[in-house]
Amino acid sequence: MEHIAVVTGAARGIGLAITHALLKDELTVVGVDVNEAGLSATAEKLTADGASFVPKLADLADPTQVARIFAEIEETFGGVDALVNNAGTCFVNDFVDISPDELQRQMAINFDSTFYCCQRAIPLMLRRPGIKKIVNISSNGAYNFDVFDPAHYRASKAAVDNMTKHLARRYAKENIVVNSIAPAMTRTDLFDVVEPEVLARAIAEMPQGKPMEPEEVAAWVAFLVSAAGNCASGNVIILNQGRDVR
Ligand SMILES: NC(=O)c1ccc[n+]([C@@H]2O[C@H](COP(=O)([O-])OP(=O)(O)OC[C@H]3O[C@@H](n4cnc5c(N)ncnc54)[C@H](O)[C@@H]3O)[C@@H](O)[C@H]2O)c1
Numbered sequence: 001m002e003h004i005a006v007v008t009g010a011a012r013g014i015g016l017a018i019t020h021a022l023l024k025d026e027l028t029v030v031g032v033d034v035n036e037a038g039l040s041a042t043a044e045k046l047t048a049d050g051a052s053f054v055p056k057l058a059d060l061a062d063p064t065q066v067a068r069i070f071a072e073i074e075e076t077f078g079g080v081d082a083l084v085n086n087a088g089t090c091f092v093n094d095f096v097d098i099s100p101d102e103l104q105r106q107m108a109i110n111f112d113s114t115f116y117c118c119q120r121a122i123p124l125m126l127r128r129p130g131i132k133k134i135v136n137i138s139s140n141g142a143y144n145f146d147v148f149d150p151a152h153y154r155a156s157k158a159a160v161d162n163m164t165k166h167l168a169r170r171y172a173k174e175n176i177v178v179n180s181i182a183p184a185m186t187r188t189d190l191f192d193v194v195e196p197e198v199l200a201r202a203i204a205e206m207p208q209g210k211p212m213e214p215e216e217v218a219a220w221v222a223f224l225v226s227a228a229g230n231c232a233s234g235n236v237i238i239l240n241q242g243r244d245v246r
Pocket of ligand 1: 035
């Protein structure tokens with residue numbers, strides 16, 4: 001049977017690496033992104049290589065657009081076997097400078113999008129056989145207070161992890177397992193939002209003296225999506241080279 005994985009934020013960075021990893025494991029990947037040019041460039045490359053990749057353009061902070069893409073997925077595939085909520089961003093204003101609009105936007109992109117995608121994917125998972133998988137990409141920023149991260153970004157990821165635990169308990173008997181992966185500094189274009197000296201300091205704090213790579217995070221997602229992940233649910237898996245061990 002064709003296994004369907006939905007990966008959000010698939011156009012670049014960690015989401016693109018996750019897409020590659022799941023395609024390698026022979027899942028069909030529905031890749032969702034708000035970046036039209038990035039998504040079509042990614043889709044062009046992947047489909048030229050013969051990959052089973054279906055691009056969907058949507059702003060996942062908008063519940064109407066989330067509903068639309070999951071209706072299309074239902075029509076095309078009938079169900080969903082795995083959902084990876086990876087789309088996200090980080091606004092970097094200092095606490096007193098965060099406007100109400102920026103606070104709302106940060107929560108909407110990182111938390112609301114995950115909430116809406118879970119709401120729409122779960123009914124499509126309930127009709128599939130076997131153990132279905134939700135993997136939420138959180139952040140070390142929700143747990144580590146030595147390295148700079150803005151308050152609203154930390155809170156958005158902490159909210160995601162709380163929902164991971166809620167859904168893990170709520171759907172345990174329905175064979176849906178739900179986990180978060182919380183990476184530290186991972187080399188992507190998102191690094192550009194941080195001032196160079198702040199970035200250099202954060203990288204210097206990584207025990208291996210270098211950032212993590214998107215493929216390292218993707219390998220953990222693929223592990224959870226594989227049969228090996230069937231017995232794990234409700235976890236927040238911290239990936240940070242051991243930075244926070246005291
Ligand atoms: N890079 C890191 O160091 C790091 C560390 C911890 C957590 N994370 C998390 O990992 C995830 C991926 O980050 P990344 O570093 O690959 O960032 P990135 O900016 O390279 O990629 C994020 C992707 O998500 C898409 N996206 C953003 N908002 C969207 C929306 N509203 N609707 C649909 N798509 C949207 C973007 O267009 C982009 O393609 C994010 O949730 C981020 O918070 C990253």
